[in-house]
Amino acid sequence: MNDPAEFVRTAIDRLRAEVPGSAIVAASGGIDSTTAAVLAERALGDRAHAVFVDTGLLRAGEVEKVGAFFRASGLRFAVASASDRFLGALQGVRDPEEKRRRIGAAFIRLFEEEATRVGTDRLVQGTIAPDWIESGGALRDTIKTHHNVGGVPSDSRLVLVEPLRDLYKDEVRAVARHLGVPEPDRQPFPGPGLAVRVNGEVTAERVRRARVANAIVEAEVERAVAAGEIPRPWQYFAVLLDSPTVGVLGDNRVHGDAVSVRVVESIDAMTATAMALPRPVLQRIAERITRELSAQVVRVLYDVTDKPPGTIEWE
Ligand code: XMP
Numbered sequence: 161m162n163d164p165a166e167f168v169r170t171a172i173d174r175l176r177a178e179v180p181g182s183a184i185v186a187a188s189g190g191i192d193s194t195t196a197a198v199l200a201e202r203a204l205g206d207r208a209h210a211v212f213v214d215t216g217l218l219r220a221g222e223v224e225k226v227g228a229f230f231r232a233s234g235l236r237f238a239v240a241s242a243s244d245r246f247l248g249a250l251q252g253v254r255d256p257e258e259k260r261r262r263i264g265a266a267f268i269r270l271f272e273e274e275a276t277r278v279g280t281d282r283l284v285q286g287t288i289a290p291d292w293i294e295s296g297g298a299l300r301d302t303i304k305t306h307h308n309v310g311g312v313p314s315d316s317r318l319v320l321v322e323p324l325r326d327l328y329k330d331e332v333r334a335v336a337r338h339l340g341v342p343e344p345d346r347q348p349f350p351g352p353g354l355a356v357r358v359n360g361e362v363t364a365e366r367v368r369r370a371r372v373a374n375a376i377v378e379a380e381v382e383r384a385v386a387a388g389e390i391p392r393p394w395q396y397f398a399v400l401l402d403s404p405t406v407g408v409l410g411d412n413r414v415h416g417d418a419v420s421v422r423v424v425e426s427i428d429a430m431t432a433t434a435m436a437l438p439r440p441v442l443q444r445i446a447e448r449i450t451r452e453l454s455a456q457v458v459r460v461l462y463d464v465t466d467k468p469p470g471t472i473e474w475e
Pocket of ligand 1: 260294303304305306307308348349350351352395429430467470471472473474475
C-alpha cells in the first residue's frame with residue numbers, strides 16, 4: 161500500500177460491494193479492528209453494527225478506555241458482556257492452540273447471535289496479513305492460530321469481510337492516522353487477551369494476577385517513556401508462568417507464581433528484538449509486582465529472547 165487515501169477509497173467501494181445489507185463489525189478496541197470499524201461505518205453508515213466483547217480476559221480499565229476510544233473515533237457500538245462464556249470455554253484447557261480455537265469459536269458464536277438479531281450473515285473483522293500468515297496461510301507452518309482466522313468454526317454461517325487483510329501493522333497505522341483514529345501507534349493487544357498471557361490453565365484468579373502484573377508493566381514502561389529514559393517500545397506486558405516457585409515473606413516460606421516481563425521493539429511484529437530495559441526500570445517493575453501481588457507472585461523474570469526464535473506472546 162502506497163497511498164492511504166487511495167486505499168480508503170478502494171476499501172469503502174469493496175465494503176459496499178461485499179455487504180449488500182447490514183453487517184456485524186467485530187471491534188476489540190485494537191488499532192486493526194478500530195480501523196476496520198471506521199471504514200465499515202464510512203462505507204455502510206447505520207447498516208454497520210459494531211460489537212465490543214468484554215471477554216473477561218481484558219486489561220485493567222479496558223472496557224472504559226475502549227468505550228472512550230470508540231467515541232473519539234466517531235463509532236457507535238454495543239458492548240456484549242461475556243466473561244462467563246469465555247472463562248467457561250477455557251476451563252481445564254492448557255494447550256495454547258486449543259485455547260485459541262475455543263476463544264475464536266466463542267467470539268464467532270456470539271457474533272452469530274448478534275447477526276441473527278440484526279438479520280445479516282456478514283461479519284467485518286480487522287484481520288491483517290500477519291494474522292493469516294502466522295495462522296498457516298501462504299504455505300507457512302502454523303505458528304499460532306490467530307483467534308480471528310483458524311479459530312473460526314468450519315460450520316459458521318457468517319461470511320467474513322476483511323478490508324485490511326493485505327496490510328501489515330505499519331500500513332494499518334498509516335490508514336488509521338489518515339482516518340483520524342486516535343493513538344494510531346498504541347501497543348497491540350492480542351484478541352485472545354490475557355488468556356495467552358496466562359500459561360497453563362486460565363482461571364478467573366490467574367487472569368486477575370496477570371491483569372495486575374500487566375497494568376504495572378504498562379504503567380512503569382509508560383512512566384520511563386515519559387521521563388525520556390527509553391524510547392516507546394512496540395509492546396510491553398507480563399506473562400503469568402505455569403511454574404510455581406518458592407519465595408520468602410517475612411519469616412515464612414511461600415509457594416507462589418512467577419511472572420515474566422516482555423518488552424520488545426518491532427516494525428511489523430514478524431520479527432522483534434527484546435529491549436534492553438535500564439536496570440532501575442526493571443527493579444521498579446519487579447518490586448511493584450511482588451508487593452502488589454504479595455505472596456501470590458514471588459519471582460519476576462525478564463525475557464531477553466528475540467523473535468525469531470521466540471514469538472512475541474508466549475502462547
Ligand atoms: P506473536 O506472538 O505471534 O505475535 O509473535 C505477533 C503480534 O500479534 C499479536 N497477536 C495476536 N493478535 N490475535 C490478535 O489479534 C491473536 O490471536 C494474536 N496472537 C498474537 C501479538 O500481541 C503481537 O503483537
